[in-house]
Amino acid sequence: MSLDQDLPLLSVKNLSHFYGQHLGCKNVNFDLYPGEVLAIVGESGSGKTTLLNCLSTQIIPTDGAVFYRNRKGQSDNLYEMSEAQQRILLRTDWGFVRQHPRDGLRMNVSAGANVGERLMALGDRHYGKIRDTALDWLEKVEIQADRIDDAPRTFSGGMQQRLQIARNLVTNPRLVFMDEPTGGLDVSVQARLLDLIRRLVSELGLSIIIVTHDLAVARLLSDRIMVMKDGKVIEQGLTDQVLDDPHQAYTQLLVSSILHVGS
Numbered sequence: 001m002s003l004d005q006d007l008p009l010l011s012v013k014n015l016s017h018f019y020g021q022h023l024g025c026k027n028v029n030f031d032l033y034p035g036e037v038l039a040i041v042g043e044s045g046s047g048k049t050t051l052l053n054c055l056s057t058q059i060i061p062t063d064g065a066v067f068y069r070n071r072k073g074q075s076d077n078l079y080e081m082s083e084a085q086q087r088i089l090l091r092t093d094w095g096f097v098r099q100h101p102r103d104g105l106r107m108n109v110s111a112g113a114n115v116g117e118r119l120m121a122l123g124d125r126h127y128g129k130i131r132d133t134a135l136d137w138l139e140k141v142e143i144q145a146d147r148i149d150d151a152p153r154t155f156s157g158g159m160q161q162r163l164q165i166a167r168n169l170v171t172n173p174r175l176v177f178m179d180e181p182t183g184g185l186d187v188s189v190q191a192r193l194l195d196l197i198r199r200l201v202s203e204l205g206l207s208i209i210i211v212t213h214d215l216a217v218a219r220l221l222s223d224r225i226m227v228m229k230d231g232k233v234i235e236q237g238l239t240d241q242v243l244d245d246p247h248q249a250y251t252q253l254l255v256s257s258i259l260h261v262g263s
């Protein structure tokens, strides 16, 4: 029997979202395959977050469909699921790493509880086992074991992001959404976090959809890239191809602007 590697994990069909009269994103189409990292790039207001929120069912789009291949190999239309089913997906099969740790962590409960909570939501009740798994994940994200009982509000920004990653990956998700996960961090902290994400993605074979305005982040992490402008996808393809040989004037401008910043 063929494994599902050759079939898309996510199929996005003509997705559009309007906030009243105001365009969020329009006619977005793409497939995401297992183990693939897709970066969505574009300037502020181009529709990246709207699209990510639609894909993760936090917004129900005005139009279009998204099909998700579940663990049994069946394709579910996300927007025909009940809210309870969507919530279960978000807690189990999916992860969501937010730009601001305060949106993705509980800042006043311990690091261990932040990681263990997702396991408990899945029905795990064995305290010792949950703590061991949490310790294991803290080690994977390079947080010292003796910080397990400390609350993330006492952590640095980089540590908080690493903890957020542990909290999301502990349930062994198949698809992780990331919204500017390195935004607002110092360059050296950013580099360490990107390195960690890259390592975990390859070790765990994760599929990732990452929103970033930073083309260097997209270049480092993604296999494929989608460039958005005014709510529409104006260019997509393999990351190296798009960044080395952009066809659209807007993408050329984005690429040359980072070259100028870097030079």
Ligand SMILES: Nc1ncnc2c1ncn2[C@@H]1O[C@H](COP(=O)(O)OP(=O)(O)OP(=O)(O)O)[C@@H](O)[C@H]1O
Pocket (backbone or CB within 6 Å): 019, 022, 023, 024, 025, 042, 043, 044, 045, 046, 047, 048, 049, 050, 051, 213
């Ligand atoms: N809640 C909302 N109500 C009305 N319009 C909105 C809302 N959220 C976003 N928009 C509009 O939708 C468009 C796309 O915004 P979106 O936040 O998706 O862009 P973005 O590329 O993620 O920008 P940024 O990088 O600044 O987060 C923008 O014109 C924005 O003003």
